[in-house]
Amino acid sequence: MLSYTYLLIDFFTVIICFIFSFHHKIKFNRHFGAFFGASLLVGFVFIVWDVWFTKNGVWWFNDKYLLGIRILNLPVEEILFFICIPFSCVFTYFCLDKFFKLDWKPLPEKIFVIISIILALIVGISFKEKIYTSFTFLTTSASLFILYFLLKQRWIGKASFIYLLLMPGFLLVNGILTGTGLESPIVNYNPNDFLGIRILTIPIEDTVYGYELILWNIYLFQKFKQPKT
Template structure:
């Protein structure tokens, strides 16, 4: 069906938007802190998305998109970089409100260093594969900057939110890759899949969400300092 990818986007964002007006979390009040970071992060990832499409890292099944494209990207793919981060920041905000426990900074450092080590190793071993190189190169840079330069106090809570976000991740990406709406060129990735989802997708998503949450926290803190 031509509206398949569009429908997946709508379902991804439907409940987070509706539940944003819950009086306890009051996520709607935080929307103004989300948009700037989503715009900046979206531009970065859409730049890579255009290149990935040009160089055949992936393509889109015309049977499941409405056909409206910008710079070679379906409208639905552009919306993906809005709907998914919005939904995941909603998860992050809900966990911050309802779950008071968090892992200490030492655990966040361990997880971060493991991610850096994994990213650098896989990047070196798969330096000819564009999707793998960009995914793990970008993730390594982001984690290094956060861990050793910015040193945020929210990193452990982000990792917890990311683990929870894997539930909708497997639903959404599972649909996109099993229908399939998005077609991956295994010559440009490691060829390892979790079900139908390329291994790299987990870390591409991690980098996407890390940037969005980072900007969300930055703009939220700027507001607090200005008050």
């Protein structure tokens, strides 16, 4: 049964959102094509990142909690992670955006984005010897700059607030993956490659990694989806 642990985490992460996506007031199922198009494109980039880090021992996986099926040396459960987590997050964003007015005023959003870019840049440069920390913060800084200043996206503040609302669920899922409640972690990290600051068992870098993952999924989802119905 332990070998199904990571797969069950993926399943329970997505199943409730998947069921409610067919609700007549939500109709998220009408945008499945847009979601899968977005998640596959973003997932491809993050899987390449994942393969690279796994190959170089930045992180690795505990076979005790896996089915044993690997693609590009990644557990199949890890690949499903890049569909299941974004699905739940994009679904939540879609619902809250549909039923509530969460848009930020231009000036506070601009200030937030600029401060976030600068802080992420400082952390990324300051800890350049720690590859997980440096790469995650630098790419997130670049992503925010591209999305806000080059692509002129004006939903960053709203998405950031929704990501904060999702944080309890993120901490639960990522907590289990990193060892909370288990005899040993499903995902292990090389202590030389990250700051060592953890929320429970979760490296602080994971929250930034997840933030960048969701921002790009939201961007492409909105670009691909059909007009509101």
